[in-house]
Structures are given as structure tokens and as C-alpha cells.
Amino acid sequence: MDRRELAVFLRSRRERITPAEVGLPAGPRRRTPGLRREEVAQLAFISTEYYTRLEQGRAPRPSREVLAGVVRALRLSNAERAHLHHLAGATPGPPPGPAREVRRSVLDLLQRLPQAAAIVTSAAYEVLAWNDLAAALMEDFSVLPRRDRNLVRQVFLGPFPQGRRLYGVSDADAFARTAVRRLRATAARYPDDPEVRRLVRDLLAGSEDFGRLWAAHDVDAERTLCKTFQHPLVGPVTVNCDVLDISDQDQQVVIYTAVPGSPSDEALRLLSVIGTQRMEVDH
Template sequence: MHATSTSDQTRRQELADFLRSRRERITPEQVGLPSTGRRRTPGLRREEVAQLAAVGVTWYTWLEQGRDIQVSGQVLEAVSRALLLDPNERAHLYTLAGAGDPSPTTDCLAVTPTVRVILDQLSPLPACVLNSRYDVLAYNDSYTKMFGDLDLLPFEERNMIWLIFTDRDYQARWLDLEGARAQGVARFRAAMADHVADPAWKAMLARLRQASPDFEEAWQRHDVGARENGSKGFLHPEVGVLRMDFTYLWLGLRHGTRVVVYTPADEETAARIEELARL
């Protein structure tokens, strides 16, 4: 019993330290809260995390102090979103809390080994998996050759909307950058209607508005667009112009996670895709 008790205490202390470290790395602006000037401590305050997660301040304080309290998976999910945890951090949170995950991250768990095999088998056609927020969750080698190596980027920057407004190399690969930006913002706004209170979505929106005046201008137009199959043009630095049709293959509920497959729109592009595969 004593060994078990000591183990539980150690785990709760690890949980407390982890929560505090995640809280201290986030600024109010990242989660859509107003800045209140200089702060005595870095990051968010405990009451702000509690507010974002819609939990009691006392309860969250006790959780961060490593007290022996009941923790449900649903509340951990809210805390995870408030702290902007990535999938690995989220899983770590549930493990430390000793709680079962009531709603495993649908977007990320949709990228099963089977889906990854499908992505690989689609080569030489470029393909990726997007979630509803336009995070790029997985991609095949052909997608990397067409758009660049996303593995070199931090997890939070592997997002199509973020890249099209902030990454010069990514921007240079679009024939109609302004059209792609306008369409991307309109579709992002339409998707966000289902997630207006989600801290992760609010944080992404705040980051975009702060990072890009062009995004802010497009956002203020309040355009909305549907996520439908279509066509795009790209300029690859080695093989030239690629005119591609793209098709959504939904992995769950429509407007959620999907595989996006790019196929050549003409014979010239088909030849260039084969050339790209040989690079």
C-alpha cells in the first residue's frame, strides 16, 4: 500500500508540474484573452485556465497543486484544449491523470496505420490528411516533394492556413496565391462556426490575426465557403507548373477529417508528376 501511495503521489506531482509548465508558456493573446500589461509570472493565470476550460478555479488550483481529487476525462479534455496541448501532450496529460480518454482525438486518431498505408499507396499522387482546422496531420512522400518538407516545421505550424499566410516558400508554390488565401479564409471561417468556443481554434485565429495583416484583412470580409472538390495550380521549383484537381475522401463525419488527393488535370501535369516522383 505504501509503495502504491508513493507512486500515486509522484504521478500527481508530475501532473502538477506538467500543467504548470504548459500554463506558463501561453500568452493571453494566444487564447484570445485581452492583454493586461506586465505580469508578475509568465503565461496564463490559473483562473484564466479555469475560465477557458469552464471549470472551477478552486478545482483547477487543486489539480495543479497535485492534490488527490477526482478527475474526469471530459474535464481533462477541456483543460487540454485550454492549454493548447498537441496530441502527444494531450496523451501525456491523460496518462498522468490516470483517466480514460472519453473522446480520443478524432482528428489525430483518424490517421490510423491503415490510412498511412493508403497515403503511401497513392504515390505518385500527392496526398495528405487534413482536419477541420486545416492542420496537416499526415502526408505521403509525393506531397512532401510538391509542397516541401513539413517535418522541418513545429507541430503548430503544420497548418495550411498558417503556411499560406506566413511561409514564403509555401506561398511561392501557388499560382494564384491571393485566390487560395481568400478561399482558405472563407472555408476556415465556415468551419469555425462549429468551434467558436474552442480554445484551440480561438488560439489559432488569434495567432493568424497577429501574424498576418493580409489574413486580418481577409477575415474582416466575413466571407464563408464550402469545402468542396476543386482545382488548383502550383509552381514547383524543379518541374514547373502543375495543374491539379483535388478530391476529399472523408474519414468520418463530413466537415471533419479527410484525405485530400491531388490528381493531374492535364497530360502535361501528369508527365511532370512522374518526373517529380523520380526526383
Template sequence: MTTSGLRRDELAAFLRSRRTRLRPAEVGLPDGVRRRTPGLRRQEVAQLAGMSVDYYIRIEQGRGPHPSRQVLAALARALLLTRDEREYLFRVAGESPPPSPGPSREVSEGLRHLLDSMTLTPAYLVDAKYDLLAGNRLATFFVGDGVTGEPNMIRWMFGRPNADASWDDPDVRRFARTSVADLRAAYGRYPGDRGLAEMVTELLGVSPRFAGLWAEHDVAERRPVVKRVPHPELGPLEFECRVLHVPDADQRLIVYVAAPGSPTEAVFHRLAERVSS
């Protein structure tokens, strides 16, 4: 490691490993003639990153100048690095990782299958901004058909009038407080996201309750809370609202967990039978 924090050998080894794992077709290049070694050639990485071949070779051989942040960003794009890999690249190069551009809205196939397999439990997926991305069939009884319309859960929550009776419930107020604290954490992670900034500005102007919580500057990821819901169709329900974080996408899988043998569990079972018939 140098005095600047650059770990040349580790940076070189990491770049070589990421280069050899990629196929030309993955980055829009023709496969061409048969290759003696797997992955991209050095000149192809240099071409994709917009730098000279000699400069890239020197970095991959652990010599040459300290790569700039612009060079690192170009290499991250060229090598199709994930968010974690990009952060690692910057750190071994002695630089602070750049902020992510915005909350991920991509729903992986694995998460879609997981949601569909949870036939007895309402569950839905939101991004770090609390935009609703996907949900299972039981979730529609709680978030409506919006699982396909992609509403925003924070806007929905603070769109209720300040005099709404639901605000008298301490669990509702605690749920709102933790949601705003989680949103502020995302606000700090994505300083360049226009949609997130515009939503916060909008809510500050239309919701005094949101403005009051935002002014407290609490920063925290969501924790599970017990919710008591007077559902207009299903009657009184009580369940734990469990928030499961999806680190690679910075998303939240929100699951309504009823206690075993409880009346709420029985309601969930009846709903499951209704939607499956």
C-alpha cells in the same frame, strides 16, 4: 430517460462496456492476481476518476444522482474514451459535450502507410489548424521539405504580399476563401486552443486579405477545387485538390489528383520515377 435528458440505463451499460474492455496495464495499474472477469474492477475506475467506489457503483447500476460535468469528464479520462465516446457519454448523461481542447497532431500508423503507398500522387496531412503533419515524397515538390519542419499552410498562403501575381488567379482566391472558412469552423470547435487563437490574431494584424475574409464570417469545411500551378521547376500543372477529412482526428488529407492521361499526370509519373531511383 428523465426530464433532464439523463438516460440512466444506457449510461450504466456504456460505462460497464468501456470498463470491461480495458486492461489494467493500459491505465498504469498492475495486473495483480488472476481476474475472474475481464477489464478493470469498479473500485479501480473509481480510484482513477477520483470518486468514491459507492458513488461509481450507483452510476453503473443506473441509480443515484445526476452525474455532474466534472464527474463525466473524470470518467472519460479514467476510461480512456475517444473523442466520439466522450461526446456520447455526455449526451446519454443529458449534458452538452465539452469542446475538444485543441486540434489533434497525432498521425496514425495507418495514415502514414497510406501516404507512403500513394507513390504517383502528391499527398500530405494537416491538422484542423492547417499545421503540416506529414507528407509523401511527391508532396515535397509542392510543400518543400517542410513536411518534416511542420509549417502552417495558412501562414504560408497569406504570407505572400497582397500584390503577389498569384492573387490574380480566381482559383487561388477561391482556395484561400474556402481555407479561411474551414479555419473559422475549427476556431469554433476549439475555443480553448491558444495556438489557434494566436495564429488568427497574428494573421489579422499582418494580412489585410486574411482580415477581409475573416470578417465575412464564412464557416464551411473545405471542398475540392481545381488548381493551376505555374511550378518553377515542373512547368504549368493542373490538378484537382481533393480534401479528404479524417473524422476521428479532425485532420485533412490533401491529395493532388491529375486527370488520367493529362500532361500533369505524366509529370507526376516522372517525379515518381525520380524519387524512386
């Protein structure tokens, strides 16, 4: 255990987080940047005295439970989590669960793609972020509870209004196969994550098709380069499908673009207007 380096690292991570990022009020008498020690201790479910001793280099080696609480409280990345464990003299275990925080640069990228529908998905197929055109093409994810923003849950458990399984995409069956294979690999990477375990349990209980595919133990994913959405307002929209991996976050940016000048390109342009008007009315 490198107490000195551990203390410096903890202080540096604490000072970079604003109270607003963790849902705490800033308060009128905050003299130091970032969080207070007692706030980190509260978020990590440990005593303020013990956390203070960690930052002063006087604490005994922390347990894995304490390290997990500190990782959660300080919102450490997977690389930072591994570094923390090494400083504390502990071998890093598997990451606790798929990352759900999307980097600001990636969020900005989505908004800079006005002619493309783009979403960010987690390793468990939860839609974490989207732009306006993706909401118009697929659905407004902002009105859905987190549980229902999961694409693998949607493709197997529905509901499917007017035959629009997973937004009426032409490759719904291929997507279902790929989703099961990637989810099996995700479950192996995050064996202790309760949300991943709950998702698999719900799918096994609610879908015979999922159970059959899950039992095959396949992990090789299929790639779809082109697909067609059956949209209820503008009809079929054929798009190219490109996937960009954010490897350090175990996330993917999925970008849908139409061939310039094609009927689908015109449909996307129309959807961008319809979607904007719909949001203004809702607002």
C-alpha cells in the same frame, strides 16, 4: 448517472490503449492489457483513488474538468466522448479541439497512392499526414515544427521564397478565401480550443488581408477542382484536386493527380524519383 455502464466503458477503453501509445514504458511486470489505473489517473490529472472508484462504480458524478481529463487520457473519439458524458449524467459540450490523430487505415491509404500526392489536414488546416510524393511536390513537412505545417498560416504569413506563395499554386487567392471561411466555422465548432484561438489571433495580428476576409463573416467554402503548382525543379505541375471528408474526425484527405500521359503526369513521376533519392541522401 449510470455508474455501472460508466465503469464498464472506462475499463474497456483503458484496456485497449498500449503504454507506448501514450509515451509510457511497458515495464516487465504488466499483467493486464492496456494501461494501469494509476497511469490513466496520472494522464487525466486526477487521483488514482478517484479514478479507481469511477471504474468500480462507487464515485460521485464527475465534473466536466474530470471528464475532459479522462477523454484526453483515454484518447476518446468525439462519439466516445459524447457517450462518456451521457453515462456520467452530463450534457456533452462542444468538442475540445480539432482531432489530430489520423486513423491507421487512412495513413495506409496515403502510401497506397504512389502516383498521387496526398495529405491529411485537420479542421484548422494543419497538415497531419502526407505521402512521399506530397513531400516532393510541396515540401518535406517532417522537418517543419508543428506550427509551420499549417496551410492557412503559410498562405497569409509566409515566408514566400522566390514568389512561391503556398508552393506557387495558381489558386492561392481562392484558397486564402476558402481557408478563412472554413477557419471561421472551425472556430465556432471549437470555441474553447487554445490552438485555434492562437491561430486566429496570430493571423489577425500579422495579415491585413486575413483581417479583411475575417471581418466579412463568410462561411461558404469555394471548391477548386484543378490547380497548378510552380515547382522549382520540374516547373509547372497541373493537377486535379479531390477532397475526401473524414466526417467523424473532422479531417480531410486532399489528393492531387495529373491527367495520365500529360506533361504534368511525367513531372509527378520525375518528382517521385527525385524525392526518393533526396530522402535516401538525407538518411
